[in-house]
Amino acid sequence: MVNAVNSAASVANPTAATPLGTSSAADQQDRFMKLLVAQMKNQDPLNPMDNAQMTSQIAQINTVSGIEKLNTTVENLLASFNAMQAQSATQLPGRTVLVAGNSLALSGGMGRGGVDLSTAADAVKVDILDATGAVVQSLNLGKSPAGPRSFAWDGVRSDGAAAADGVYRIRVTATAGSQPVTATALAAVKVQSVSQTGSGVNLDLGTAGTAAYSDIKSFL
Numbered sequence: 643m644v645n646a647v648n649s650a651a652s653v654a655n656p657t658a659a660t661p662l663g664t665s666s667a668a669d670q671q672d673r674f675m676k677l678l679v680a681q682m683k684n685q686d687p688l689n690p691m692d693n694a695q696m697t698s699q700i701a702q703i704n705t706v707s708g709i710e711k712l713n714t715t716v717e718n719l720l721a722s723f724n725a726m727q728a729q730s731a732t733q734l735p736g737r738t739v740l741v742a743g744n745s746l747a748l749s750g751g752m753g754r755g756g757v758d759l760s761t762a763a764d765a766v767k768v769d770i771l772d773a774t775g776a777v778v779q780s781l782n783l784g785k786s787p788a789g790p791r792s793f794a795w796d797g798v799r800s801d802g803a804a805a806a807d808g809v810y811r812i813r814v815t816a817t818a819g820s821q822p823v824t825a826t827a828l829a830a831v832k833v834q835s836v837s838q839t840g841s842g843v844n845l846d847l848g849t850a851g852t853a854a855y856s857d858i859k860s861f862l
Contacts, residue, residue, distance in 0.1 A: 731836040731843040731855055738862040739845075740790060741853050743829030746770060746810045751797040755812050756828030757783070758790040758859055763816035763823040770795060771811045778805055786816070790828060790859040828859055 740756040747753060757766060766783040778799045783791070797805045816823040834846040836855075843855035 731838075731845075734833040734845065735835050736833065738830050738832050739858045740792060740828040740830055740860040740862065741847070741850070741857050742826055742859070743831070743850065744812050744827040745829045745850070746795065746812050747830075748795070748797050748805060748807050748810060750807065751804065753795040753797060753810065754792060754830040754862060755795070756790055756792040756830065756860060757786070757814045757816070758826040758828055759786055759788050759816055760824035761788045761818060762786065763818050763825070766814070766816045766825065768793060768827075769813040769815075771813060772805075773808075775811075778810070792828075792830070792860060792862060830862055 738754070742758070746755045753770075755768070757768065759766070763786050766786045768781040768783060769777045770779045770781070772778050779795065780800065781793060781795065783793055797807075799805050812827050814825040814827045816825040829850065831847045831850040834848045836846070837844050841854075845853045845855060845858070847853055
């Protein structure tokens with residue numbers, strides 16, 4: 643009987659007896675309950691088990707079981723999200739999206755781009771520059787909320803002449819009162835194709851390179 647008591651006592655704490663990673667939470671819980679019952683049956687009547695210790699052991703095994711269930715739930719949610727993202731991405735080829743970039747393509751007297759603001763701004767200004775770095779037009783977008791927004795340029799230069807079709811560069815500045823606001827220039831590019839990789843959905847943006855699905859700031 644002494645041996646039974648010693649054996650049960652030596653494994654009263656399952657986290658010390660068996661590494662948690664070697665079996666499932668259900669197996670550990672079953673093993674724990676069997677050992678706990680054996681320990682209670684063979685305890686010394688004159689020196690019974692401490693209730694606080696027993697409660698602590700039960701709480702530990704319940705925590706392990708809860709964490710395993712939470713991990714399974716998160717994995718299932720992530721798998722569902724990836725599947726939905728992949729399904730949504732199949733509709734993207736041919737669509738124009740806004741991603742981080744400072745290029746603006748002018749074609750047929752029309753060019754589009756965007757800005758992404760970290761916070762709301764009282765004034766947002768977009769300078770359009772040619773290949774030499776000279777400003778050919780400035781667009782005042784006025785007040786803008788935080789987040790991405792698009793803009794259009796009709797191809798008219800600041801001197802009133804029509805700008806030639808081609809690729810220009812945009813520079814964005816924004817302020818809230820007298821304080822600058824972090825502003826990121828966004829390029830309008832067309833999605834050529836999409837592909838599913840181990841890390842998620844990738845977009846082929848043609849001459850603009852590739853981007854992850856999560857890099858899309860807005861759709862046009």
